[in-house]
Each structure stands twice: as structure tokens, then as C-alpha cells.
Amino acid sequence: MKGFLRTGTVILTLSFLPYAQAVITIPFKLDESALPIIEVNINGRDGEFMLDSGSQFAFHFTQEFIRQVPNLKYRKEKARSTDLTGQVFLNDQFLFHHVYVNGMSFENVEGVSLSPWGLTLLPDGKRPEQMAIGLGLFRQKVLMMDYQQHTFTVANQLSELDIDQNEWLSLPLTLTDEGIVIEMVQDNKSYKMLLDTGASLSMLWRNNVNGTGNSISCNKIIAEWDNNDCEATQIHIKHASPGKFNVNALVIKGDFDHMEADGVLGTPFLQRHQVLIDFPHHQLMVRSLEPR
Known part of the structure; x- marks a missing residue:
């Protein structure tokens, strides 16, 4: 009789586990700063988040959300991070040994308490205060970003996605402490650009740019801007023919010596290109999209 009771207990326990x-x-939707905002369920708690591929952590939670979400484990040490401006942050750090996001299982992912961060270009610009989901969540998955369909698709394996790989440019997945790097070129000069969904614009740091080749008008990037005290240029993905994989980028003056990357690829790049990050096979795939 005791054996039957034990078996019944196990079945009852398993029945509560999500499939x-x-x-x-x-x-997702784009907010007023052209950043992607998603609504997801994390271990039974709903929340609104920015998806930020420039963050190495899985989650940036408010203190209130940290208190609400189940199965979160605090870590004793603080997490140290730096944003584009060079500002250093020390945040509370936590860990999920196992977490469900919209019913998908993720294991051993880390998060931090939320601090507004980032670079603002406009005088009245504000740093994002939205909770965020970062690249660290997807380290064992495949993430496809489609800005024309306004969807992020996550899979365990590439074979589970319905895509024709012949339509995609395949690149090695280059991961650094700053994020995913895509190598771009202009006039035989190479630039290491960070793929950053948390960037409203694509930008090159002025100190890293040789000359003014392929100069374009700034109002091609921001319609309200003129060319007074503003510089912009065009680059393209290395090992790809110019045209399909072109990127218009602002050339930004400032102190970016703390960064190894030469700039960032932001929302405008993603609006013209589908991007697929295949962590299990260490590859990055890019597909040019026709403008709508």
C-alpha cells in the first residue's frame, strides 16, 4: 500500500510541471526610442521587458519583480558592468537554476537588479528604465529576430525552424565580453560592430574611423537632422557584396577608449535584415529583407 502511495505522490507532483x-x-513592439518591448511570463509572473542583445545577463529585474518571481536565488557578490558611456554599475546578482519563459525551459541563467544605462544623443534623451532580457538567456538556444514581422523566435535547435538556409549569409558567431561582433568594412578598413537591439541607431566611434569615405547625409538616418556638426557614413558586412548588407551609421565623437568594439549595429540594421543567432552551432546568419 505504501508503494502505491509513493507512486501516486510522484505522479501528482509531475502533473504540476509545465510542458x-x-x-x-x-x-514585440517598438517604443518611442525604437527599442523592442516584449511581454512574457517568467515562472508564472508576467512582465514587460526590453530585449537587449547588448547585455550579457539573462535578466535585468526591478527589486519589486525580484521579490515576486519564484525560484530565484540571490548571489552574495555584486555584478560589475559598463555601458557605452563608460559608466560602471554594481548591481545585485541572482541566479535561476531552472526558469520557464513563456513555457520554454532555460537552465543556469544569471540576472541583475535594474539600473538605467546607455548612451543618449538628444538633449532631452532619457536612459531606458525598462526591465530587460539580455543575450545571456539564449546561450543554449537559437534566436531569430524579425523586425518586419515584429517577432522574436526561440528554438532549441536550428532544425526546428522553418527556414531555407540558402537564403541566408552564414558567418561565424563571434562573442566577446561586449556582445556579438559582426565585422564590417569600408574602403578596405574593417570595423568590429556590436549587434545591439538596445541601440536605436547604428553608430561608429569617430576616433576609429579613417577619413570620410562613403560619406552620406545625416538626414538619411534621422530625418530631422541636417549636416551641421553631424557626420554619417555607409559600411557593409565583410565577405558580402555591397548592396544587400549595407548599413548607414552615424559617426559619433566622444571617449570610447574603454570599448574594444568600433561601434554598434542598432534598430535600422535589424529593420532591413533578419538575424539568426545559432548558439549550439556557433554561427550567425543574416538575411537581407526588402524594404516595406
Whole structure:
């Protein structure tokens, strides 16, 4: 009789575990700064987040959300990070040994308490105060970003996605402490650009730019801007023919010596290109999209 009771207890316990999804599609909207905002369920708690591929952590939670979400484990040490401006942050750090996001299972992911961060270009610009989901969540997954369909798709394996790989440019997945790097070129000069969904614009640091080749008008990037005290240029993905994989980038003056990267690829690049990050196979795939 005791054996039957034990078996019944196990079955009852397992029945409360959620069924793990192999593929999830998360719709997003762009906020007033052209940053992607998603609504997801994390271990039974709903929240609104910016998806920020420039963050190495899985989560940036407010203190209130940290208190609410189940199965979160605090870590004793603080997490140290730096944003584009060079400002250093020390944040509370936490860990999920196991976490469900919209029914998909993720293991051993780390997060930090939220601090507004980032570079603002406009006088009235504000740093994002939105909770965020970062690149660290997807380290064992495949993440496809489609800005024309306004969806992020996450899969356990590339084979679970319905895509024709012949339509995509395949690149090695280059991961650094700053994020995913895509090598771009202009007039035989190479630039290491960070893929950053948390950047409203694509930008090159002025100190790293040789000359003014392929100069373009700034109002091609921001319609309200003129060319007074403003510089912009065009670059393209290395090992790809110019045209399909062109990027218009602002050339930004400032002190970026703390960064190894030469700039960032932001929302305008993602609006013209589907991007697929295949962590299990260490590859980055890019597909040019026709403008709508």
C-alpha cells in the first residue's frame, strides 16, 4: 500500500510541471526610442521587458519583480558592468537554476537588479528604465529576430525552424565580453560592430574611423537632422557584396577608449535584415529583407 502511495505522490507532483515548449514566438513592439518591448511570463509572473542583445545577463529585474518571481536565488557578490558611456554599475546578482519563459525551459541563467544605462544623443534623451532580457538567456538556444514581422523566435535547435538556409549569409558567431561582433568594412578598413537591439541607431566611434569615405547625409538616418556638426557614413558586412548588407551609421565623437568594439549595429540594421543567432552551432546568419 505504501508503494502505491509513493507512486501516486510522484505522479501528482509531475502533473504540476509545465510542458516545455521546443519553439516559442514572442511578438514585440517598438517604443518611442525604437527599442523592442516584449511581454512574457517568467515562472508564472508576467512582465514587460526590453530585449537587449547588448547585455550579457539573462535578466535585468526591478527589486519589486525580484521579490515576486519564484525560484530565484540571490548571489552574495555584486555584478560589475559598463555601458557605452563608460559608466560602471554594481548591481545585485541572482541566479535561476531552472526558469520557464513563456513555457520554454532555460537552465543556469544569471540576472541583475535594474539600473538605467546607455548612451543618449538628444538633449532631452532619457536612459531606458525598462526591465530587460539580455543575450545571456539564449546561450543554449537559437534566436531569430524579425523586425518586419515584429517577432522574436526561440528554438532549441536550428532544425526546428522553418527556414531555407540558402537564403541566408552564414558567418561565424563571434562573442566577446561586449556582445556579438559582426565585422564590417569600408574602403578596405574593417570595423568590429556590436549587434545591439538596445541601440536605436547604428553608430561608429569617430576616433576609429579613417577619413570620410562613403560619406552620406545625416538626414538619411534621422530625418530631422541636417549636416551641421553631424557626420554619417555607409559600411557593409565583410565577405558580402555591397548592396544587400549595407548599413548607414552615424559617426559619433566622444571617449570610447574603454570599448574594444568600433561601434554598434542598432534598430535600422535589424529593420532591413533578419538575424539568426545559432548558439549550439556557433554561427550567425543574416538575411537581407526588402524594404516595406
